[in-house]
Amino acid sequence: MDAVEQQKVVSLDRGLFFVSYARADDLAFPPRVMVVPTQGHEGRMEIIMHPDASEPYLWAPNCGLMVRVNTPGTLQIQVQPMRTGGSRAAMVRIEPIPSGRAPLVAQSERAVLHANVAMGDLKVLGHVAGRGDVVVAPNAWIAGPTAPSRIEGIALDWPEKPVGLDIRYAVQFANGHAGSGKMVSLGTYAGTRGRALPITAVVLEISGVDGFEFVAEATFLNAATLRAVGKRVVLSGPASREPLVGIRIGVNRAVDNVVPAKPARQPVGSGRVRVFRSRAPKGVPSANEIGPPHGS
Template sequence: MTNETEQQKKLSLDRGLFFINYKSADDSVSPPRVIVAPAEGHERRMEIILHPDATEPILYSPNSGLVVRINTPATLQVQVRPTRPGGSQSAIVRVEQIQAGRIPDAASPGNGVGLHVATEGLKVLGHVAGRGDIVVGPDAWIAGPAAPSRVEGVALEWPDKPASIDIRYAVQFANGQTGSGKMVPLGTYAGTRGRALPLTGVVLEMSGTDELKFVAEAGFLNAPTLRAVGKRVVLSGPTSREPLVGIRIGIERSAPAEVVATSAIPRKSAGSARVRVFRSQQRQAGAAR
């Protein structure tokens, strides 16, 4: 079989356990095969666990799957091959990270209802020039577009935070004041009060979960509103010196983990095939073309 009739993508995966699920194919009569293998040089970083009746890591039809155990961060290679000359190479493969077993509780990230209740308990404090300390819930503005004003410090509180999750954050000043850029733990005030030192940047970091991410917006003087999403968020103006005049911070669930490998091969020319792989681990979604 020539390279013209083989499409492949490589996925960078963190340490963990992943279920590779061949979900569907455009051609139900002669669906393409999905071949899963470590990238060259990464063979010792992972283990592919097959069904007892399988002899090789090949998924021949939809509704089949296998498990990959990643011992250290590694690259997994997914190939899509037609089963007949000129056949379809369109397939959808879902990659789901399998979480370690634990007893569910009201604040567990594995419990959708409990997770929603827990994130609703997030509180954000901001010290605003001329107004003092302001405390809001998630996704609410401190200062901001309707009432822009210098923000001189912030603190995050989350009483119902799941124990496995760690959150740290830092603030930045234009003049490099003491404490600028220093990461502090949840509940710690970062910034100044009454010194007319506006923040010029905010950094948010979250670890210990693949199911949550920050969603934050910030307004900087004479600059468009900035929006950032992810487990690590950096908010700053165009030159990193503009004063922060509004901020709002929320936490929400990440999109489901999914990898979609698809290509449409014209009947006359398999060489013009196009393949797209969308990789979305639970912490984020991205696209490689």
């Protein structure tokens, strides 16, 4: 195997699975992902690709393929950089597709499955100077690196939020204006409108149900784009006074187990392969993630 290649072997029970390329750190040169049965397990499963595809490769985020498993076996996920020294950081999701019969699922697992399908219901509002209120889906930019503009307030709305999940957030102003730093609940607007008061920091918190985390990026005037992941996220410029001119916010399912990869040789470049398996009825494994520590 190439020294810069990352791989993970995943055990799958009998069933039908959707394998999707969820995310890459380097969008300009995303690593390619190859999905194949492990050696000796080729007869246990079949890879179902797009009619125009000739090889089981996922070339960029939002690509996917199906895996039909007739007899329990193992699937190999390989991530390869697109150029020498390129990124190997990729997130791959493996989701079981239920059969025609409704499985018996415990109530606690029903809540998790519901969370997986309802994530797109999250909406992010930002009040942009000169444009007014802008509402976007998760992980979409409001203003941002390509169209920076002063943001004066934000609000999050999630009608189908999982029961027991608590989300709060706050914005801060450079001049200590009333309301600066005050945490508000989901659905509440934080900030001002039409008062030319730029936001200098954003705080996001998520608690309650385990397994959820914020993934957020922000651009502050004359500063590099910031990215933060966690249950509590704080975004601000280098001097904590720069105006916010772009933001995007998403919520991810955090993983249950973390298994560090152990490549045979020191890889070139930086990155990791992350494989997520959605929770499913009994007999289908739970979510997991692999990858070397950051900076490896």
